[in-house]
Amino acid sequence: MNRLAVLISGNGSNLQAIIDHIAAGDLDAEISVVVSNRADAYGLQRAAAAGIPTEVLDLVEIKAAGGDRIGYDVELAGLVAGYEPDVVVLAGWMLILGNDFLQRFTPHIINLHPALPGAFPGTDAIARAYAAYQAGDIKHTGVMVHRVVEEVDAGTVIVKEPVPIFPDDSLADLEERIHLVEHNLIVAAIDMVLRAL
Ligand code: GRF
Numbered sequence: 001m002n003r004l005a006v007l008i009s010g011n012g013s014n015l016q017a018i019i020d021h022i023a024a025g026d027l028d029a030e031i032s033v034v035v036s037n038r039a040d041a042y043g044l045q046r047a048a049a050a051g052i053p054t055e056v057l058d059l060v061e062i063k064a065a066g067g068d069r070i071g072y073d074v075e076l077a078g079l080v081a082g083y084e085p086d087v088v089v090l091a092g093w094m095l096i097l098g099n100d101f102l103q104r105f106t107p108h109i110i111n112l113h114p115a116l117p118g119a120f121p122g123t124d125a126i127a128r129a130y131a132a133y134q135a136g137d138i139k140h141t142g143v144m145v146h147r148v149v150e151e152v153d154a155g156t157v158i159v160k161e162p163v164p165i166f167p168d169d170s171l172a173d174l175e176e177r178i179h180l181v182e183h184n185l186i187v188a189a190i191d192m193v194l195r196a197l
Pocket of ligand 1 (some may be wrong): 014085182
């Protein structure tokens with residue numbers, strides 16, 4: 001069966017899109033586990049409401065107990081592997097994952113990033129694109145799903161989609177437009193990866 005492990009850090013609107021498309025029967029997969037690095041991530045409630053097992057592994061807590069980043073990646077890899085995913089999906093996951101995690105699941109780790117390849121890697125990509133548009137540096141932005149490698153937001157692109165920016169857009173307008181594209185693109189990317197397994 002097409003088993004997914006979905007990693008989140010916050011709201012989980014992309015997780016919800018995956019849940020909804022599976023329930024509607026247009027994504028042939030099952031979410032085996034949802035893992036967050038934050039116990040207060042609303043996405044955990046979305047998973048629980050859908051009857052999906054959830055796990056929390058909080059880096060801050062692990063560091064406070066004397067652990068380090070590599071130990072975190074090793075523990076996270078073991079936790080995720082226990083659910084035997086075919087594909088690991090980073091959907092709003094905000095931590096950089098090192099080789100101790102990546103090597104366990106490569107190449108079947110994919111990440112959703114709200115920018116076009118090479119444009120705005122890292123955090124706050126939407127706000128950075130908005131500022132670049134205001135400065136006249138770009139005409140549009142976009143969304144991509146890519147395979148995860150050690151370099152942040154730099155792996156092989158699975159699918160990408162441009163997103164227009166309009167002169168009277170507020171940042172919130174652009175964020176809303178981008179999230180709508182994300183919710184479709186993440187599902188399409190998962191479908192493509194599962195069919196290519
Ligand atoms: C999304 O823009 C995602 O691409 C980024 O975090 C945002 C929140 O995603 N990494 P979600 O609502 O938690 O799915």
